Amino acid sequence: MHLKDTTTGDIMKSLAKLLHEVGGASGLALNLVALTTEDEREEVEKAASFAAQEHPYRLIMAIPRDLEATEARIDAEVTVGERLGSAEAIILRLDGPAAAHLSSIVLPMLASDVPVVTWWLLDPVRYGLEQELRSFADRRITYSARANDPVQSLHRRAETYVSGDTDICWTRISLWRSLIASAFDGVTHAVEKITIKADDDDPSAQLMAAWLHTRLGVAPEIVDTTVVRNSEHLPAIASVAFTMAGGETMEVERKADGTTVLRQAGLPKRRQTLQGRTLGQLLAEELRHIDPDTAYRRVLETIRENAGERAGV
Template sequence: MIALWDTTATDVAAALHSERQSSGGTSGLALNLVVIVDEKDEREAEAALTVASQQHPCRLLIVLRRDLERDEPRLDAEIVVGGRLGPCEAIVMRMHGPLSQHAESVVMPLLAPDVPVVTCWLVPPPQVTGADPLGAFAERRITYAALAADPVEALRVRACDYTPGDTDISWTRITYWRSLIASAFDTATAPAKSVTITASAADPSAALLAGWLGSRLGVTPTIQDTEVERNSEHLPGIGGVSFTLENGDEIAIDRDRAGTTVLRRTGFPDRTQTINGRTLGELLAEELRHLDPDQPYQAALGTCTGEDRLCGADVVAR
């Protein structure tokens, strides 16, 4: 580990090269991962990024903004290659004063060449992520609406500024729900007539689930606002989903606080399985597997926010 105080991007690049040489470097980098973190959440973010980097060796550039009112710019950096943050080349950058508003001037010279760039905001994101200096050069941009003061309103902002390549961790939280619902419809003999989601109306994952179901089934789901108990911060506040089919059959999936789900279908025995909450690192690792535009997310976001331009006929399921 190398610590540099009151340094420059040039000195950081030189120190990174030296550390790579002495430690043997990290071969086969899959991507550049730029992460903007609030200083109070640094420990949790580093734990999550360690999990993600174990599945996706990367050059990890962590940006922490400090002392925004400070008159003089200053950069402090910590370089870790193959250390506590996993099999990655990590640079933790604390940017003070005016420099914090121009983080791209430090980040861009430190990007590994010839591999994709993913930018992730673990803070409230800028108004237009695709035009933000830290998002404009990225193939993928990951936000987390659940961190916003008004998560559902945050989704509307994301819909208004949507650029192909955008996604949100609130969407990743419902991967298991989408998989379970899709498998439940393997035996359906008629289209859905109505859909009811039991969930917290303030949960952005519930809104995105409603958007996904609406875009796939052509039915507008009803969200039955209920505060759902959760055993994990990153488990969506969804307690159940029920469907009535046009032939009168019913499909229902209910989940209790422990994560046990029961699938009930007309004419079939009940099926039980567990949906556990995943850590932030596991959610990030899933998102990093997809470097192409996430079209189902685009359709779900457009449907749940009423942004029609995102709901084109060419949007297909992944």
């Protein structure tokens, strides 16, 4: 259902009408508010449709349009099911002051008594909407790799972190973290040196280094490396190598085809495949955990502390 130059009240009446036609609302797990551009809309819809298979939710997609317009205008599309699967969806195109006051528009549209997650691929700072998106959400999902300066964006996350923040770049390394953690079962000597071969402009590599520093007490060296990936949603990490106090070594290396090899002194090589997951799979993983991610918080604290030490603070 398409609505031109509409109001919040008319949008909600249209949603209620559609829900009545399909037999009423199903049990919603959460609200997902996504900030995107028209160019990214299809990608966001595809990811949201996949994630909705696990998490029935109300999707409110906000697309800032003509920011210079003097008159506020809202054009909307309201759907239930259809191309977005099990999601109830409201797609908003916002002009002028309507884009600047996102929270006042979105709040009346939220399903009651379920958590609110905000998600954005773009950098909301360019629209002046960062605080708007933070103000009403229980959880906030960013994607630092999509920013103009990915590492700077990650550092801003570290400086402004509040409980409930997370990042798709953190989700991208969850399989790496699981593999490394399992490799340390039975390791008795302390780690003396860690070397990460990675694109040092990749926020996932920075998060990996901070996570290892947090867990093992050793600051890894990132060796800037060109990494061949078959998906942009893979972390740009080629290998992570460890040297133990007893002289033993251990290395996890991922090849371009996704084959990942664990080499550990005294043990046969272990192989598995780490292929790039889709954005929908990464979003679905994030939505499984609404509670604050304490591991991510500690990693951002390490990033902030290390940045302060480098700056001589």
